[in-house]
Amino acid sequence: MAKNKKSPVENYHDRVAGIYDTIYDNNPYWEAVFEITWRHVLKFLPKDLSTRCLDVGCGTGRWGMKLFKTGYPTDFLDISWKMLDQVGKKIDKLAPDKRPELIHTGIDDLSMIQNETYDFIIGQGDPLNCADRPEKALKELCRVLRPGGIILMSVDNRHAGIFHYFRAGDVAGLAAFIKNGKTKWVTDDPSEQYDITMFTADNIRALCEQRGLKLLSLIGKTVLPLRRFQEMLVDRNQRLELLKLEESLNKVEAMLGNAAHLEFVAQKPAKD
Numbered sequence: 563m564a565k566n567k568k569s570p571v572e573n574y575h576d577r578v579a580g581i582y583d584t585i586y587d588n589n590p591y592w593e594a595v596f597e598i599t600w601r602h603v604l605k606f607l608p609k610d611l612s613t614r615c616l617d618v619g620c621g622t623g624r625w626g627m628k629l630f631k632t633g634y635p636t637d638f639l640d641i642s643w644k645m646l647d648q649v650g651k652k653i654d655k656l657a658p659d660k661r662p663e664l665i666h667t668g669i670d671d672l673s674m675i676q677n678e679t680y681d682f683i684i685g686q687g688d689p690l691n692c693a694d695r696p697e698k699a700l701k702e703l704c705r706v707l708r709p710g711g712i713i714l715m716s717v718d719n720r721h722a723g724i725f726h727y728f729r730a731g732d733v734a735g736l737a738a739f740i741k742n743g744k745t746k747w748v749t750d751d752p753s754e755q756y757d758i759t760m761f762t763a764d765n766i767r768a769l770c771e772q773r774g775l776k777l778l779s780l781i782g783k784t785v786l787p788l789r790r791f792q793e794m795l796v797d798r799n800q801r802l803e804l805l806k807l808e809e810s811l812n813k814v815e816a817m818l819g820n821a822a823h824l825e826f827v828a829q830k831p832a833k834d
C-alpha cells in the first residue's frame with residue numbers, strides 16, 4: 563500500500579534501513595533490553611496461535627518476526643518502505659509461501675485497515691514519539707484493535723531528554739521541553755533531524771484513559787544504569803542477577819524517570 567510524500571522521518575529511516583540491525587549487534591546493553599522486552603511481551607501475548615498480530619513501526623521486523631516465527635499471523639507496518647523491504651526479504655527467506663501484509667503508512671493514518679482487525683499490536687522503538695499526531699495515532703491503533711485486544715508499545719521517556727538541554731546550556735528550551743515534550747531527533751546530519759514528542763509516565767496514563775484503554779503494565783527500560791555500565795552485563799551470572807534486579811524495580815514509580823524508554827501494555831475493553 564503506497565504513501566505519497568516522504569517525510570523527514572521516512573527519509574531518515576529509509577537511509578538507515580540497510581544497516582539498522584547491525585547497530586544493535588554484539589551490544590550487551592541492547593541484548594539485555596531485548597531480553598527484558600521479550601519477557602514482558604510474553605506475559606501479555608495470548609496463547610492462542612490464531613491471534614492476529616500487527617507490528618507497528620516494525621523497522622526490520624525484530625518483534626513482528628518473533629511473533630511470525632512463533633506461529634502468529636502477523637502483519638508489518640512502517641512509515642519507511644525500505645524498512646518494510648528488509649522485512650519482506652526476511653519473510654522470503656524464511657517462509658516464501660507466506661505473504662504477511664507489509665503496510666506502508668504512518669501510524670496516525672491507518673485508513674487502509676478495517677476496524678477491529680488485530681488482537682495484539684506491538685510497537686517497539688519510538689513510532690508513537692515520531693508520529694505527527696500521537697493522540698490521533700493511538701486513536702487509530704485502538705480502532706483497528708479488536709475488543710479485548712492488547713496494545714504494547716515502548717516510547718522515549720521525556721525525563722531522559724532533559725540532559726540534552728543541560729549539555730546545550732539551553733534553559734528556555736528545557737522549560738518548553740519539560741512542558742510539552744516536543745523536541746528534535748538529533749542526528750549527525752542536521753538536515754535529517756525530525757520532530758518528536760517524548761512522553762512521561764503520566765502522559766501515557768492520560769493517553770490510555772482518554773482512549774478508554776485499561777493500563778495493564780507500565781515499565782521503564784532500563785531503570786538501572788545498564789547502558790552506562792554495560793561491561794557488567796558480559797559475565798553471564800552477573801548479567802542474570804542484574805536483569806533480576808532490573809525486573810524487580812522496573813515498575814517502581816520513583817525509578818521510571820531513570821529509563822530511556824517507557825513501555826506500556828493496555829487493553830481495549832471487551833464488548834458486553
Ligand SMILES: C[S@@+](CC[C@H](N)C(=O)[O-])C[C@H]1O[C@@H](n2cnc3c(N)ncnc32)[C@H](O)[C@@H]1O
Nearest residue numbers: 575619620621624641642668669686687692693
Ligand atoms: C527505532 S525504530 C524501531 C524498529 C523496531 N520496532 C525495533 O524495535 O527494532 C522506529 C521505527 O518506527 C518507524 N516509524 C517512525 N515513525 C513512524 C510513524 N509515524 N508511523 C509508522 N512507523 C514509524 C521508523 O521508520 C522505524 O522503522
